[in-house]
Amino acid sequence: MTAVSLRGLNRATLDRQLLLRRSERSAVAAIEHLVGMQAQAPFPPYFGLWTRLSRFEPDDLAQRLLDRSVVRIVLMRGTVHLVTAADCLLLRPLAQPIMDRELRSDTRFSAGIAGLDHAEIAAAGRELLDERPRTAAQLRPLLAERWPGRDPASLVQAVRNLLPLVQIPPRAVWGRSGQPTFATAETWLGRPLATDPALGDVLRRYLAAFGPATVVDMQTWSGLKGLKEVVSRLDLRSVRDETGRELFDLPDAPLPDPEVPAPPRFLPPFDNLLLAHRDRTRVMQENDRKRLFDVKNGVLPGTFLVDGFLRGTWQLSRQQDTATLLVEPYRKLSEVDSDAVAREGHQLLAFAEPDADSDVRISASVP
Numbered sequence: 001m002t003a004v005s006l007r008g009l010n011r012a013t014l015d016r017q018l019l020l021r022r023s024e025r026s027a028v029a030a031i032e033h034l035v036g037m038q039a040q041a042p043f044p045p046y047f048g049l050w051t052r053l054s055r056f057e058p059d060d061l062a063q064r065l066l067d068r069s070v071v072r073i074v075l076m077r078g079t080v081h082l083v084t085a086a087d088c089l090l091l092r093p094l095a096q097p098i099m100d101r102e103l104r105s106d107t108r109f110s111a112g113i114a115g116l117d118h119a120e121i122a123a124a125g126r127e128l129l130d131e132r133p134r135t136a137a138q139l140r141p142l143l144a145e146r147w148p149g150r151d152p153a154s155l156v157q158a159v160r161n162l163l164p165l166v167q168i169p170p171r172a173v174w175g176r177s178g179q180p181t182f183a184t185a186e187t188w189l190g191r192p193l194a195t196d197p198a199l200g201d202v203l204r205r206y207l208a209a210f211g212p213a214t215v216v217d218m219q220t221w222s223g224l225k226g227l228k229e230v231v232s233r234l235d236l237r238s239v240r241d242e243t244g245r246e247l248f249d250l251p252d253a254p255l256p257d258p259e260v261p262a263p264p265r266f267l268p269p270f271d272n273l274l275l276a277h278r279d280r281t282r283v284m285q286e287n288d289r290k291r292l293f294d295v296k297n298g299v300l301p302g303t304f305l306v307d308g309f310l311r312g313t314w315q316l317s318r319q320q321d322t323a324t325l326l327v328e329p330y331r332k333l334s335e336v337d338s339d340a341v342a343r344e345g346h347q348l349l350a351f352a353e354p355d356a357d358s359d360v361r362i363s364a365s366v367p
Contacts, residue, residue, distance in 0.1 A: 002237070002239040003240050003241075004255060005241075005242055005258055006241065006242055006281065006282065007258040007259075007308075008255060008256075008258040009212065009282045010262075010282050010283060010308045010309065011256040011257070011258055011260055011262065011308065012211070012254070012255050012256060013210060013273070014262055014305075014308050015254060015256050016208060016210060016211065016253075017034070017052070017209065017273050018030060018033070018052035018053070019265050019273070020256065020260065022051075022052060022054040023053055024054050024055075025053060026060070027049050027060045027061050027064060028064055028069050030049060030052060030053055031045075031049075031070055031082060031084055032086075032087065033208070033209055034209050034272065035083075035087065035091075035202070035205050035206060035209055036076065036081035036082060036083035036087060036091070037049075037081060037082045037083075037271075037272060038079055038081055038082075038272050039080050039081055039082040039172070039270075040079055040080040040270065041270070042171060042172035043172065043268075044268030044269050044302075045082045045268070046058055046174055047266065047268035047351075048268045048271055049061060050348070050351050051265050051266055051268075051348075058174035058175070058351075059174070061174070062173045062174045062175075065169050065173055066173065068085060068188060068189060069084065070084055071085060071088050071166040071167075071168075071185070071188065071189070072166060072167040072171070072172055073088050073166045073167070074095070074099070074160070074165070075088075075091050076095065076098075076221060076222050076223055077222070077275075078098045078099065078102050078223055079270075080167070085189050088164070088166065088185050088189065089185065089189065089193050089194050090194045090197050091197070092193055093193050093195075094199055095223070097224065097225075098224065099161040099162070100161070102161060103157070103158060103162070106157070108154075108157075109151075109153070109154040109157040109158070110154075111151075112150055112151030112153070112154025112155070112157075113151075113157075113158050116147065118158065118162055121143075121155065121162060122158075122163055124143065125139070125143070125158075125159030125163055126163055126184060128142055128143075129159075129163070129165070129182060129183055129184050129187065130187055133188075134181065135180065135182070136153075136156045136180065136182075139182075140152035140153065140155070143159070160182075164184060165182040165183070165185070166183055166185050166188050166189075167182060168181050168188060199230055200233060200234050202222075203222075203227065203231060203234065204234060204236075206276075207248065207250050207253065208253065210272075210276045211253060212239050212247035212253075213247055213248060213249075213277060214245060214246070214248070214278065215227050215228050215231050215248070217247075217276070217277040217278050217279065218231065219278070220275075220277060220278040221272075221276040221277070231248060234248075235251065236248040236249060236250065236251065237249050237250070237251045239255075245279075262305070262307055262308035263340065264304060264305060264306055264337070264340050264341045265344070266302060266303075266304045266314060266344060266345070266348050267302060267303045267304065267305065268302055269299070269300045269301055269302050270300050271303070274292070274300075274303065274310070283308070283309060283310055284309060284310035285309070288310050288311075288330055289310075291330060292313070301313040302315060302316075304327065304341065304344075306337050306340075306341065307337075310330075311331065311333070311337075312327060312328050312330045313327075313328050314326065314328065314345075315328075316348075316349070318353060318356060321357055322356055322357045322358075322359055323349045323352065323353035323356035323358055323359065324359040324361060325345045325346075325349050325359070325361070326361050326363065327342075327345060327361065327362045328363045329362065329363070332364075338362055341360075341362065342360045342362060345358075345360035346358050346360055
């Protein structure tokens with residue numbers, strides 16, 4: 001059985017995440033390879049693609065949202081993801097157990113629909129959304145007419161969980177804004193959901209983008225339970241990490257040299273690199289993990305990597321004609337690393353604010 005060091009695991013994951021070197025893939029091809037990008041905020045995927053692709057421009061994604069090549073929909077872990085149209089239709093049926101579980105367990109909404117027939121709620125929601133796309137605010141009074149005395153917000157949440165709802169443009173189109181407006185995936189894409197999606201094939205794709213990984217990692221990424229039996233039926237190779245744990249991988253997946261250089265990379269908030277494994281030591285130290293996730297309301301900041309590992313956070317602001325990138329390291333950077341981070345930061349500002357002067361500020365590390 002092959003043994004892989006922590007640094008080797010880091011490099012393998014970065015390579016598959018298109019973070020060791022920028023890829024020549026198109027935006028759609030990259031999104032497909034990554035099995036989607038977490039996207040509960042509208043614009044982080046733009047930064048996630050910029051940091052991974054050689055010649056990415058905002059319009060490369062904006063146009064694909066407008067022509068319906070990609071969509072935003074609740075999938076893995078019950079969170080909004082940006083996926084290709086084909087993956088939307090493939091993955092949404094697999095995510096239904098997550099949606100059902102949330103509908104039962106979320107006490108904010110479960111009482112408001114207690115005793116109601118879920119099939120009737122879904123049918124009513126589909127009828128309304130087949131007429132035209134609607135926001136939650138537009139759905140609430142219409143559903144309340146059907147079920148007077150019931151909490152309208154709970155009814156909307158039930159529709160969201162029971163139906164495959166995509167958030168349509170102009171939401172998430174670069175340079176534009178808009179409230180989340182929903183349509184069913186079938187109506188928006190003009191095709192039905194997959195009737196018999198192969199979960200094993202999806203897990204193989206996960207390994208191609210995030211592996212090597214344990215079964216628990218796969219469950220953490222997907223939000224699904226009981227994957228051990230599915231994994232046991234796949235043709236996979238086993239490797240062991242430094243602690244002796246068994247990880248699974250595709251038979252022909254590359255394992256790069258652990259010493260291959262990993263340039264600085266700026267990651268957007270909620271990047272799946274930081275969320276798709278139960279054991280996240282392959283990309284961050286435990287004390288850094290605690291620091292990153294110790295945030296109010298679960299809202300993660302943008303982060304940056306140095307030598308392949310999490311080293312701090314960043315935020316972008318603009319005042320008049322100057323765009324500022326504030327980089328806040330968790331520990332003091334060497335002069336070489338500081339210069340490399342600053343260069344990458346100026347490139348980030350040139351992407352995000354091309355008409356502004358750029359100012360990269362690296363603050364003193366906070367213990």
